[in-house]
Amino acid sequence: MQMISSIFLSSLIYLFCKPLFKSSKSQSRQMERQKMKIMYIAYFDASVISGVSKKIFDQCRAWSANHEVELLVMTPKKPLKDVSGDGKFKIHFMIYKNRIQQIVLPFFIKTKHIDLIYFRYGTYHPIFEVIFHRLPTIIEFNSNHKLEHHNNLSRLKTLFHSLTRERLNRLAKGFVFVTDELKADFSCKGRPSIVLGNSIDLKRFKILKPVYNASTKAVFIGTPGCEWHGVEVLPRLAEVLKDWEIHIIGYPRDYFDNKPENVIIHGYLDIKDYQTILEQCDVAIASLALYKNNMTEGSTLKLREYLAFGLPCIAGHRDVDFPEQVDYILTVPNTSDGILKDIQAVRRFADAWKGKRVARDSIKHLDTEYKENQRLDFFKYIIGTQQ
Structure with a gap:
C-alpha cells in the first residue's frame, strides 16, 4: 500500500513539474567550451562510509578540478554529519521517503543550470523522468540489476522495477558500463556508450x-x-x-x-x-x-x-x-x-x-585521474551531440 501511494503521489508531481524544464539545447550552446556543470545523482546509504561512497566522492573531486560538480545523494537514512565535498564540490541529500524533498527537487535542479546529469543506475522515480527528458543524461550500470532485483526484492518491487526500468533508459543520451559483459547484455539502441572499469584514487x-x-x-x-x-x-x-x-x-x-x-x-x-x-x-x-x-x-x-x-x-x-x-x-x-x-x-x-x-x-x-579524464571526454562528446 505504501508503494502504491508513493507511486500515485510521484505521478502527480511528475505531471505538475513537467512544464518546468525547457529544452537543454539552448543551454548547451551557451556552455563554456571546456567547462561543464555536472550533476551526479546516485543511490547509496549516506549514514555509513562505504566503498561506493568513497568511489563517488573521488570521482567528484577529480571532475571538480576543471568543472563545476554537484552530487545529489538518494539515501534511506540521514547522512553522517561530517560528510562534505571538501569545498571542491557541493553535496545534497534527499531522503527516500521525504515527500517535500520530492516535490522541491525539480525546482531545485532547475535553478542549477546543469549541462549534464550523470545517473548511477537506481530506483525509478517519475521526477527523474521529468529531469532526464529535458537535460542530457548519461546512465552508469554497475551490475546486472535485473537479476539483483529478482534475487533481493519482493515480487511487488521486482514487478515495479521491471515495468519502470526502460522509462529512464530510453531517455538517456549515453551509457557507461563498468564491464564489457554488462554492455553486451544491454541494448543501447544506437546511442553512444563506453566501457570504463571503476577507478580508485x-x-x-x-x-x-x-x-x-x-x-x-x-x-x-x-x-x-x-x-x-x-x-x-x-x-x-x-x-x-x-x-x-x-x-x-x-x-x-x-x-x-x-x-x-x-x-x-x-x-x-x-x-x-x-x-x-x-x-x-x-x-x-x-x-x-x-x-x-x-x-x-x-x-x-x-x-x-x-x-x-x-x-x-x-x-x-x-x-x-x-x-x-x-x-x-x-x-x-x-x-x-x-x-x-x-x-x-x-x-x-x-x-x-x-x-x-x-x-x-x-x-x-x-587511477582516478586517468580513468575520469576518459569519462569527462565522453561527457563532452554527449553534450556536443545535443547542440
Whole structure:
C-alpha cells in the first residue's frame, strides 16, 4: 500500500513539474567550451562510509578540478554529519521517503543550470523522468540489476522495477558500463556508450610494508547482504588451510554459526582501523560469488583497494581492467567452491608473494585521474551531440 501511494503521489508531481524544464539545447550552446556543470545523482546509504561512497566522492573531486560538480545523494537514512565535498564540490541529500524533498527537487535542479546529469543506475522515480527528458543524461550500470532485483526484492518491487526500468533508459543520451559483459547484455539502441572499469584514487593509498609470515595471513573485506561477495565459503577454506589465518572485516562477530579458530571476525571497521589488519597480511581475497548475479566479469572496488595497498589478490572472477593474466591476481573458478578446487594453486600464490607487494606502476591504469579524464571526454562528446 505504501508503494502504491508513493507511486500515485510521484505521478502527480511528475505531471505538475513537467512544464518546468525547457529544452537543454539552448543551454548547451551557451556552455563554456571546456567547462561543464555536472550533476551526479546516485543511490547509496549516506549514514555509513562505504566503498561506493568513497568511489563517488573521488570521482567528484577529480571532475571538480576543471568543472563545476554537484552530487545529489538518494539515501534511506540521514547522512553522517561530517560528510562534505571538501569545498571542491557541493553535496545534497534527499531522503527516500521525504515527500517535500520530492516535490522541491525539480525546482531545485532547475535553478542549477546543469549541462549534464550523470545517473548511477537506481530506483525509478517519475521526477527523474521529468529531469532526464529535458537535460542530457548519461546512465552508469554497475551490475546486472535485473537479476539483483529478482534475487533481493519482493515480487511487488521486482514487478515495479521491471515495468519502470526502460522509462529512464530510453531517455538517456549515453551509457557507461563498468564491464564489457554488462554492455553486451544491454541494448543501447544506437546511442553512444563506453566501457570504463571503476577507478580508485591511488594518491590516497600508500603501499604497505611487505611482511613475511611463517603462517599465511589473508584478509577479506565485505558487506552483509551483498551475496556476490561470497563470504560463506571462507570457513570451509579455513578448515582446509588449517595453517592459515583468515581475517574477515565488515561482518558481525556472530555472523557464522560455527567457524574454525583460524577465522578471525573483526566486525565493521573504518579504513584507519582495517589498514592495521591489512598491514599484517600476505594476501587479500576479493569477491568470490559473482555467479549469483549471473556475472563472470567484474570491476570490484575492494580488489582495487587491495591493490592500491599493494596486496596481491585472489578473486573469483576476471576483471575488466586485467584482460591478460597478471602474476599479482589469482583468478579461481566463479562457482560456490571455486577457491577450494585447487588448494595447491592458492598455497603457491600466497607463498610466492610473501615478503612482496604489488608495484604501483602495475596498476596505474586504475587511477582516478586517468580513468575520469576518459569519462569527462565522453561527457563532452554527449553534450556536443545535443547542440
